[in-house]
Amino acid sequence: xxRFLVTATLAASLLGAxxxxxxxxxxxxxxxxxxxxxxxxxxxxxxxxxxxTPGSAVADSGTTLTIVAYDSFAxxxxxxxxxxxxxxxxxxxxxxxxxGAMLSKAALTAGNPEGDVMWGIDNTLLARALDAGVFEPYTxxxxxxxxxxxxxxxxxxxxxxxxxxxxCVNYDIAWLRDHDLAVPTSLQDFTDPxxxxxxxxxxxxxxxxxxxxxxATVATFGKDGWQQYWTDLRANGVEVVxxxxxxxxxxxxxxxxxxxRPFVVSYGSSPPAEVIYGDPRPKTAxxxxxxxxxxxxxxxxxxxxxxxxxxxxxQLIDFLVSxxxxxxxxxxxxxxxxxxxxxxxxxxxxxxxxxxxxxxxSPADIEANSADWISxxxxxxxx
Amino acid sequence: MSRPSRSGNRLPxxxxxxxxxxxIVFVALFYAWPLVALVHRAVTAxxxxxxxxxxxxxxxxxxxxxxxxxxxxxxxxxxxxxxxVLSRFDFTGRRWLQVLVxxxxxxxxxxxxxxxxxxxxxxxxxxxxxxxxxxxxxxxxVVVRGVGGLWEQLPPDLGAAARTLGAGPWQxxxxxxxxxxxxxxxxxxxxxxxxTFTSFGVVRILGGPAHATIEVEIWQRATxxxxxxxxxxxxxVQLLVLGLAVGWFARIQxxxxxxxGLRPLDxxxxxxxxxxxxxxxxACAAVAVAxxxxxxxxxxxxxxxxxGGHTLTAWRAVFGRRAAAVARPTATASLDPLGSLFTxxxxxxxATVVAVIVGGCVSLAIAAMGSGASGRRIGRxxxxxVMLPLGTSAVTIGLGLIIAFAVAPLDWRGAPMLIPLGHAxxxxxxxxxxxxxxxxxxxxxxxxxAATLGASxxxxxxxxxxxxxxxxxxxxxAFAAAISLGEFGATTFLTRxxxxxxxxxxxxxxxxxxxxxxxxxxxxxxxxxxxxxAVIGSVELLTGTDRRRRG
Numbered sequence: 001x002x003r004f005l006v007t008a009t010l011a012a013s014l015l016g017a018x019x020x021x022x023x024x025x026x027x028x029x030x031x032x033x034x035x036x037x038x039x040x041x042x043x044x045x046x047x048x049x050x051x052x053t054p055g056s057a058v059a060d061s062g063t064t065l066t067i068v069a070y071d072s073f074a075x076x077x078x079x080x081x082x083x084x085x086x087x088x089x090x091x092x093x094x095x096x097x098x099x100g101a102m103l104s105k106a107a108l109t110a111g112n113p114e115g116d117v118m119w120g121i122d123n124t125l126l127a128r129a130l131d132a133g134v135f136e137p138y139t140x141x142x143x144x145x146x147x148x149x150x151x152x153x154x155x156x157x158x159x160x161x162x163x164x165x166x167x168c169v170n171y172d173i174a175w176l177r178d179h180d181l182a183v184p185t186s187l188q189d190f191t192d193p194x195x196x197x198x199x200x201x202x203x204x205x206x207x208x209x210x211x212x213x214x215x216a217t218v219a220t221f222g223k224d225g226w227q228q229y230w231t232d233l234r235a236n237g238v239e240v241v242x243x244x245x246x247x248x249x250x251x252x253x254x255x256x257x258x259x260x261r262p263f264v265v266s267y268g269s270s271p272p273a274e275v276i277y278g279d280p281r282p283k284t285a286x287x288x289x290x291x292x293x294x295x296x297x298x299x300x301x302x303x304x305x306x307x308x309x310x311x312x313x314x315q316l317i318d319f320l321v322s323x324x325x326x327x328x329x330x331x332x333x334x335x336x337x338x339x340x341x342x343x344x345x346x347x348x349x350x351x352x353x354x355x356x357x358x359x360x361x362s363p364a365d366i367e368a369n370s371a372d373w374i375s376x377x378x379x380x381x382x383x
Numbered sequence: 384m385s386r387p388s389r390s391g392n393r394l395p396x397x398x399x400x401x402x403x404x405x406x407i408v409f410v411a412l413f414y415a416w417p418l419v420a421l422v423h424r425a426v427t428a429x430x431x432x433x434x435x436x437x438x439x440x441x442x443x444x445x446x447x448x449x450x451x452x453x454x455x456x457x458x459x460x461x462x463x464x465x466x467x468v469l470s471r472f473d474f475t476g477r478r479w480l481q482v483l484v485x486x487x488x489x490x491x492x493x494x495x496x497x498x499x500x501x502x503x504x505x506x507x508x509x510x511x512x513x514x515x516x517x518x519x520x521x522x523x524x525v526v527v528r529g530v531g532g533l534w535e536q537l538p539p540d541l542g543a544a545a546r547t548l549g550a551g552p553w554q555x556x557x558x559x560x561x562x563x564x565x566x567x568x569x570x571x572x573x574x575x576x577x578x579t580f581t582s583f584g585v586v587r588i589l590g591g592p593a594h595a596t597i598e599v600e601i602w603q604r605a606t607x608x609x610x611x612x613x614x615x616x617x618x619x620v621q622l623l624v625l626g627l628a629v630g631w632f633a634r635i636q637x638x639x640x641x642x643x644g645l646r647p648l649d650x651x652x653x654x655x656x657x658x659x660x661x662x663x664x665x666a667c668a669a670v671a672v673a674x675x676x677x678x679x680x681x682x683x684x685x686x687x688x689x690x691g692g693h694t695l696t697a698w699r700a701v702f703g704r705r706a707a708a709v710a711r712p713t714a715t716a717s718l719d720p721l722g723s724l725f726t727x728x729x730x731x732x733x734a735t736v737v738a739v740i741v742g743g744c745v746s747l748a749i750a751a752m753g754s755g756a757s758g759r760r761i762g763r764x765x766x767x768x769v770m771l772p773l774g775t776s777a778v779t780i781g782l783g784l785i786i787a788f789a790v791a792p793l794d795w796r797g798a799p800m801l802i803p804l805g806h807a808x809x810x811x812x813x814x815x816x817x818x819x820x821x822x823x824x825x826x827x828x829x830x831x832x833a834a835t836l837g838a839s840x841x842x843x844x845x846x847x848x849x850x851x852x853x854x855x856x857x858x859x860x861a862f863a864a865a866i867s868l869g870e871f872g873a874t875t876f877l878t879r880x881x882x883x884x885x886x887x888x889x890x891x892x893x894x895x896x897x898x899x900x901x902x903x904x905x906x907x908x909x910x911x912x913x914x915x916x917a918v919i920g921s922v923e924l925l926t927g928t929d930r931r932r933r934g
């Protein structure tokens with residue numbers, strides 16, 4: 001009897017899933033002819049007729065814009081409701097892979113894009129995106145409200161800065177206190193025997209955080225000096241792991257993973273995340289950021305060249321840098337708004353570090369040299 | 384055990400062609416064309432030159448090959464023990480052990496990699512030993528199911544006859560059982576080789592930065608350096624090496640075709656005597672602990688808090704989203720863990736149906752072609768063709784699909800169907816690999832006997848081949864569902880609107896700071912493990928009931 005019940009339950013759940021599967025399987029069939037019958041349309045589904053939002057101020061224009069974003073773009077689709085209400089344009093989000101994968105795909109289909117606007121190309125990828133001709137220039141009327149150092153990176157206005165953040169060494173406050181060890185004041189300190197076997201970093205060849213930290217050392221020690229620094233760092237027992245997850249949760253002592261090492265390369269905004277997503281929520285952040293180690297990252301959004309809706313895409317870019325949308329970013333993507341007058345939450349003010357003068361390397365330099373730097377780094381640190 | 388007879392009792396050519404057609408169209412449209420499109424777009428003479436002058440490629444290729452061969456040999460050697468115990472003996476919990484063995488194969492490498500790290504001694508961290516052990520852990524299911532499927536249908540009287548003639552248990556194993564199992568062992572070994580050669584997650588997580596396989600290198604060039612041309616050339620090199628290896632496997636497999644009086648009834652019996660009982664229970668315990676421990680570690684992590692305690696908050700957060708949404712304003716709004724569960728189930732159903740139809744038909748076609756020399760050659764080409772997607776870098780297929788399906792009227796880049804079809808491409812070779820050894824082992828005299836009794840060739844084939852393949856087909860379906868549930872590589876490249884599949888949701892949760900979200904990632908991983916267990920278990924139960932009724 002018991003066995004029969006198990007079988008019946010499983011069979012019923014499989015059947016349920018099968019019925020649901022049938023619903024999915026009809027959707028491509030319904031979008032494909034639509035795309036085929038509108039020859040001018042470049043992105044599938046972008047001209048899908050949509051029912052108007054109840055209570056919208058403006059009549060539905062029938063246009064749907066597609067935002068192409070990296071996987072971790074955790075923005076609630078409802079955040080675009082006010083944009084739809086104001087313009088009559090609907091917004092759909094599609095994701096695929098990390099920023100690097102997203103750019104490789106966009107570069108292969110430049111001019112015939114998957115969507116209308118791309119979110120999330122950062123300053124390490126910017127020069128490659130501009131070289132590949134992925135974006136269509138657009139000068140937003142909101143540019144003046146954005147951080148000047150960020151807008152300066154795109155003098156041709158091919159893309160618009162949308163957020164900023166830093167990759168920094170994080171440390172475990174309790175561990176340093178228990179071991180009576182001072183917080184380092186420069187990257188050079190990590191080559192001191194007092195800090196032997198305490199730092200874990202990510203591999204720059206496989207991790208964007210790892211690459212940012214490598215660039216931080218290039219910015220600190222110069223194009224000819226960083227190699228010696230890493231030789232010393234290796235001699236002092238730096239641990240290299242594949243990605244941020246393994247570093248932060250397997251090796252770092254300040255996370256719930258309770259690893260062995262008190263210093264990790266992570267984000268300037270990781271301490272507030274530990275508070276906000278702490279369980280139970282800690283009174284103060286268990287980790288802190290070493291400001292002298294921060295590499296500055298700027299993320300951009302741009303109109304994809306070849307979109308059939310350039311005018312609406314421009315309106316969407318304006319919305320992305322509006323005060324309303326920018327103020328959502330700290331708690332969704334754990335970054336700072338690019339807009340200088342946008343407010344940030346209290347946890348950010350309390351626990352995140354925003355260095356006045358973070359380390360940086362120009363996008364053109366990064367694009368020209370990063371492959372060589374990574375290969376040299378691999379020879380020095382892991383071979 | 385006679386060589387195949389060239390009986391005149393052959394299927395009509397049109398039927399064989401019709402059976403092979405779906406596979407040919409499917410592989411051509413969703414694999415070959417995208418690959419050609421990518422090579423055409425991205426590969427330049429300069430990419431070739433870059434590669435020829437790159438001295439690191441040779442060492443990467445060498446490392447990839449030897450770790451794959453070592454991992455494959457060890458997986459087969461270790462896997463034969465549970466395969467033997469599970470297919471020859473009947474005992475309480477046998478079926479559940481068989482299901483348990485399959486679970487690691489399905490979990491995303493990210494997750495089991497982490498769980499594996501938790502139970503691995505520190506000294507093995509970032510070593511080749513860790514990579515090889517994890518490969519055995521991940522792929523043991525292929526051997527247990529692939530070899531076990533044939534083993535349980537081997538008539539036990541062959542061994543009994545040898546024993547009557549004075550052979551000891553080892554001699555029976557070496558001279559009777561293993562030669563009879565050779566086709567299934569080769570089939571499993573070829574799949575394990577493909578998987579370990581193209582290994583990505585395991586190598587990245589457990590091997591550390593010093594150990595890179597060619598798959599990792601391809602991914603790195605394509606997505607980190609934006610050098611798609613060089614990545615595509617590397618992918619061709621990988622494909623060439625694996626194509627040769629798989630072609631060679633298919634060749635010896637077709638040649639070593641052994642015909643046995645297979646019995647659709649299983650020949651399992653309870654272990655007899657003290658020694659047999661000790662061996663069987665020791666083997667079961669070892670398998671249960673080796674596979675169970677990392678899975679228990681998963682569950683433990685889903686409850687871990689930042690101060691080292693344990694709580695069920697993450698479970699509540701996943702299964703009662705509303706309450707959690709209030710506590711955490713916006714960050715997880717687009718991550719809908721429960722939604723991703725249903726997305727994964729839906730995709731698994733579609734992928735399984737497609738893989739079973741395509742794989743089942745092409746297996747029947749290949750087996751039916753088997754006798755003549757030219758037929759064998761065509762069969763081998765089909766066999767290898769279906770296997771090739773497993774030997775191609777997921778990055779390459781993903782980028783190829785983007786180019787191939789970017790032109791109207793086939794602009795399917797955003798189509799949700801592309802994801803389960805991608806899963807089906809990966810799952811079809813499994814269905815074929817599980818089916819072929821059985822189909823090839825069918826005694827043609829059964830068909831001859833049916834013909835003598837007045838059955839047409841088609842009727843004889845339907846009554847014999849199609850009926851005997853139902854059980855391995857169920858195994859193949861379970862594998863296909865499992866692969867779809869766990870697939871990560873190609874899916875990450877396909878555009879998704881709205882909900883992610885379970886493995887992708889897990890990856891996203893694990894890649895955010897905050898102990899609560901991290902624990903939720905492990906909740907989903909535990910759910911995925913349980914789900915796999917349930918799907919495969921239900922297939923076992925359903926086919927089991929079916930068998931009893933018929934017997």
